[in-house]
Structure formats: structure tokens, C-alpha cells
Amino acid sequence: MxxxxxxxxxxxxxxxxxxxxxxxxxxxxxxxxxxxxxxxxxxxxxxxxxxxxxxxxxxxxxxxxxxxxxxxxxxxxxxxxxxxxxxxxxxxxxxxxxxxxxxxxxxxxxxxxxxxxxxxxxxxxxxxxxxxxxxxxxxxxxxxxxxxxxxxxxxxxxxxxxxxxxxxxxxxxxxxxxxxxxxxxxxxxxxxxxxxxxxxxxxxxxxxxxxxxxxxxxxxxxxxxxxxxxxxxxxxxxxxxxxxxxxxxxxxxxxxxxxxxxxxxVPQSGDEYVWPCPGYTYLTSTFDEWRGVNNHGALDIAEGGIYGAKVVACYDGVVFSTNDTCPHDYGKDSSCGCGGGYGNYVMIDHGNGKISIYGHLSGVTVSAGQNVKAGQLIGYVGSTGYSTGPHLHFEMKYNGVRYDPLTEYN
Ligand SMILES: [Zn+2]
Ligand SMILES: [Zn+2]
Incomplete structure (x- = not known):
């Protein structure tokens, strides 16, 4: 003893x-x-x-x-x-x-x-x-x-x-x-x-x-x-x-x-962040992945059958920018530079210095100025912009600097 x-x-x-x-x-x-x-x-x-x-x-x-x-x-x-x-x-x-x-x-x-x-x-x-x-x-x-x-x-x-x-x-x-x-x-x-x-x-x-x-x-x-x-x-x-x-x-x-x-x-939120693409968690690219000049700086979520899957707000906030003008979706021959490469996207300001960006969407269901709640539908997975296969590009910034979104899900 x-x-x-x-x-x-x-x-x-x-x-x-x-x-x-x-x-x-x-x-x-x-x-x-x-x-x-x-x-x-x-x-x-x-x-x-x-x-x-x-x-x-x-x-x-x-x-x-x-x-x-x-x-x-x-x-x-x-x-x-x-x-x-x-x-x-x-x-x-x-x-x-x-x-x-x-x-x-x-x-x-x-x-x-x-x-x-x-x-x-x-x-x-x-x-x-x-x-x-x-x-x-x-x-x-x-x-x-x-x-x-x-x-x-x-x-x-x-x-x-x-x-x-x-x-x-x-x-x-x-x-x-x-x-x-x-x-x-x-x-x-x-x-x-x-x-x-x-x-x-x-x-x-x-x-x-x-x-x-x-x-x-x-x-x-x-x-x-x-x-x-x-x-x-x-x-x-x-x-x-x-x-x-x-x-x-x-x-x-x-x-x-x-x-x-x-x-x-980056301040710890203390609240639960919602995964932006419910049901799909496979990451084809992580935050640290080296892209020749710099890091990817975001997550790419892709899995069989993901095209058209729901994309939701990861946290409460206000939509401050969207794009739904890129017609070049899955099936195209090569990437396009629409939406600065994000293709069709949604950007949300969470009011705590943090913003989240959802790229390559096939469709957008919210518009700038709109309040959204965590888990609320904002669009659908696609392959618009700088993309050749259906996936969700999920990016987060704090005071303008990209950080690993996975840290919100520990
Ligand atoms: Zn395009
Ligand atoms: Zn990406």
C-alpha cells in the first residue's frame, strides 16, 4: 500500500x-x-x-x-x-x-x-x-x-x-x-x-x-x-x-x-464547432500540406458520393461574402480561376476575430448580410473554381491569418 x-x-x-x-x-x-x-x-x-x-x-x-x-x-x-x-x-x-x-x-x-x-x-x-x-x-x-x-x-x-x-x-x-x-x-x-x-x-x-x-x-x-x-x-x-x-x-x-x-x-471558443460537411470526414488535404510555395492552409474534405452534399455553417455568424457565378462545375476539363480560385463560395464572419470560408460549392443558399447559426445549411459540395474533383475547401482565419480548422474540433 x-x-x-x-x-x-x-x-x-x-x-x-x-x-x-x-x-x-x-x-x-x-x-x-x-x-x-x-x-x-x-x-x-x-x-x-x-x-x-x-x-x-x-x-x-x-x-x-x-x-x-x-x-x-x-x-x-x-x-x-x-x-x-x-x-x-x-x-x-x-x-x-x-x-x-x-x-x-x-x-x-x-x-x-x-x-x-x-x-x-x-x-x-x-x-x-x-x-x-x-x-x-x-x-x-x-x-x-x-x-x-x-x-x-x-x-x-x-x-x-x-x-x-x-x-x-x-x-x-x-x-x-x-x-x-x-x-x-x-x-x-x-x-x-x-x-x-x-x-x-x-x-x-x-x-x-x-x-x-x-x-x-x-x-x-x-x-x-x-x-x-x-x-x-x-x-x-x-x-x-x-x-x-x-x-x-x-x-x-x-x-x-x-x-x-x-x-x-487563437482564442478557444469554449463552444462546440459544427463540422461543415456532416457525414464526410475524409481529408484529402490538411492544413500543413506543402503546396510548393506555401501551405495549403485549409482542409479539403472529399469522399465518394460527396458531390451535392450539404455544407453548413461551422459556427454562428454573419455571411459577409458569397459567389455563385462560376458555371464550371464537376465534369469540366480543367480548373478555372472564378471567385479567386474558390469558385462558388460562402464567407462567414463569426464576430470573434474568426472567419470561415467554404469553397468550390456547386450551389449557394445564403447571401451577404444574412445571419446564420452553427449547423445551418449554406450551400452544396461541388467542384467550381480551382478544382477538378468534387470536394469542400474549408478554411479558417483569425485576424486575417489562416489557422488549422482542426484545432476547433479537438
Ligand atoms: Zn469558373
Ligand atoms: Zn483546398
Missing amino acids: ANKKIKLFSVLLSIAAVLALCSSSSSAEFDEEENSIQRSQLQQENSELQEKRKQTNSQIKEKQKYSKELQQKISELSKKIKESNESIKNLNSEINKKQSKIDSMLLQIDDILELLRKRLRTVHMAGDTSSLEIILGAKSFSDFIDKSEMMKSMSEYDKSLIDSIKGEMSIISKEQKELKTKKKAVENEKNSLEQDKKEINRLSEENTKIIEELKKTSEELDSELKNNEAMQKELEAALEAYNKEKAAQARRERLKQQSGGSEIV
């Missing part, structure tokens, strides 16, 4: 130099080479910035795509977690079902034991005390079973009934255990899914941050580019102003020579 400031400063300096040149006409330093170097540096920077911005924008696109993928994964994981929860719920309900079966079987066994006790009390009347005491004292089914000695006193029926319940119970217990194992596995899977989801959420948040940062970078590059372009424009304007002033100085020099040494400064 510091570098930027220095550069901007030097750009402003070169603009100031041009302004100094314009106001004092002394040869203040506008360094054309420096201007060119600065412009090409800015150009170089511009393409680098554009490349960077391009890369950043493509990174943003990539990250946005990644973000979408992550969101997709998160929603897939969420779905799977939901399914796991469903599965756990179902397994729990099955485990509970098994448990209530086991519980009811335990009750069944209790009932059988109770019957057994009753029966043993009856046996007790016959006098087998020791076994009765032990069985009545058994605290639970397992306690009871463990006392295998006591099984002797059970009837075969009771034994096989309990064995059968015990067998069934062990199957159910085994099934229940399997369900619990399965549930544990599903819970583990669910935990791992939740872990994954957490991780992907983290990645997604990180990615969002990166996208925000890239967007910020892109915006910064945008504004740098804008600054850069503004500086380039300023440099170009400085160069243009310098070139314009240089051309104006050359013009002043020329006028000075033409007027025999005294300096003539």
Missing part, C-alpha cells in the same frame, strides 16, 4: 507538471518517458491483479462446491443417525419383550416351587424333616437348584417341568443377550456417525470461513483494480493534456511565422 501511495503521488506530480505547462507555457517538466513507464507498470500490475482475482474467484467456486458436498454428507449422516435411533428403539422394545417373558417364566417357576413346598409339607407329615427345612429355606430358584441333593426329593414331573422352563429361559436369555449385543453395536455405530457429523460440521464451518475470506480478498482486489485503473486514466489524461498543449504551442509558433513574427493566439 505504501508503494501505491508513492505511485499515486508521482502520478499527481506529473499531472501538476502538465498544469504548470498549460498555464505558464514555460517548459515545465512533464516527463513523457516517466509517464510511459508508470503506465506500463500499472498495466503490468493490472494484469497481475486480474489474474489473482480470477484465481480467487475460481477458488471461491471450488469451496462453494465443497461446501455443498459437505452439507450433503451432513444430511446423509443425520438420516443415518435417525435410522440408528429407530433401530435402537426397536431393539429396546424387543429386549423389553424378552425381559417380560423371562420375568413371567421366573414367576412360573416360583409357582412350581410353591406347589413343591406345599407338597413337601405334606411329605413332612410322614417325617422327612431335613430336606423340607432346606427347601423351604431356599431363597431363590438358583439357590434351590444349587442344592442338587434336594432334587432327589422332587418328583420326576416337577424336575422335568422346571428343566423345560429353565431351558426355554436360557434360550430367551441368550436371545436377549444377542439383542443387547446388537443394540450395543448399533449404539457404537450411531456414536461414530455422530462423531463424523461433528467433524464434517467443523469442516463446513471452516470452509465457510475460508469462503468469506476469499470473498473479502476478491473485493480488495476489485478495489485495487479500480484504483489502478483510475491512476492509469489520470496518467493518460496528463499525457493527452501535454500532447494537446504541445500541439497548441506548435500552432502558435506557426501562426507567428505566418504573421511575420508577431504572436497570434
